[in-house]
Amino acid sequence: TATPLVLLTGAAGGVGTLMRELLPAHGYRLRSLDMVPIADEPDAVVADLADHEALRAAVRGTDAILHLAGISLESTFEKILRANIEGTYRLYEAAREEGVRRIVFASSNHAVGATPWPGPGDPPIPVDTPHRPDTFYGLSKCFGEDLAQYYWDKHGIETVSIRIGSCFPKATSVRMLSVWLSPADGARLFHSALSARDVGHTVVYGSSANTRTVWDLEPARALGYAPQDDSEIFAAELIAKEGELDPTRPEQAQLGGHFLTDPPIWPH
Numbered sequence: 001t002a003t004p005l006v007l008l009t010g011a012a013g014g015v016g017t018l019m020r021e022l023l024p025a026h027g028y029r030l031r032s033l034d035m036v037p038i039a040d041e042p043d044a045v046v047a048d049l050a051d052h053e054a055l056r057a058a059v060r061g062t063d064a065i066l067h068l069a070g071i072s073l074e075s076t077f078e079k080i081l082r083a084n085i086e087g088t089y090r091l092y093e094a095a096r097e098e099g100v101r102r103i104v105f106a107s108s109n110h111a112v113g114a115t116p117w118p119g120p121g122d123p124p125i126p127v128d129t130p131h132r133p134d135t136f137y138g139l140s141k142c143f144g145e146d147l148a149q150y151y152w153d154k155h156g157i158e159t160v161s162i163r164i165g166s167c168f169p170k171a172t173s174v175r176m177l178s179v180w181l182s183p184a185d186g187a188r189l190f191h192s193a194l195s196a197r198d199v200g201h202t203v204v205y206g207s208s209a210n211t212r213t214v215w216d217l218e219p220a221r222a223l224g225y226a227p228q229d230d231s232e233i234f235a236a237e238l239i240a241k242e243g244e245l246d247p248t249r250p251e252q253a254q255l256g257g258h259f260l261t262d263p264p265i266w267p268h
Ligand code: 15L
Pocket: 072, 073, 108, 109, 110, 164, 165, 166, 167, 256
């Protein structure tokens, strides 16, 4: 069969740039969508998710969508509303109109970021833990997960919502020792989420096989994901710098870390 064509939204962003590099080796052709042009991409579309005709044209003929577009950190409610909440809705509508049956949604740990950091001996945080967003950003990811459930129940569009931890080349804080997703494992996980059968709407956590993992990776493994990396290679250096993770410190008391304690961003 032909190599599947995947629309990558937010292709110029941090994770998008890593995945343009790493996903083709898993057997995909990519169409890159972003608001900004990307150099040297043969199949690239420059469009805002609010441009309905451009978005439909970008979605047309694809086998699946990897939805990474949106604001990736806390911002004002107005900006989050437009980019993440409206943008994700518009993408699902385009998928419905064009008959695309599978979306992989970049959700985030910040959808449940207000969940207390598990203590020693506590069970890992399950995927069905209640939504506890730590920011407007996290709230938009809760919305995206519910939107995905709705489009599955109502329109039969399948989604894997991945609550990504920290997908960067290296772990750069003791918190990240628990939630780090190496770029190579990220590509493995996106591949599993794109290719697993009969997912309906499935929510998983997205991290590497970290020694200090705090959440349940089994739902991701059930999709076929077999992580190869472990953030422990960064542990000695980070602990020497910051000390061990200490849940009595406010910025380490909950899963979302400093997202809970950073000052809110108000619109002025
Ligand atoms: C996220 O959702 C952000 O997009 C990313 O930049 C990191 O801050 C990550 O969470 C994290 O929790 O480390």
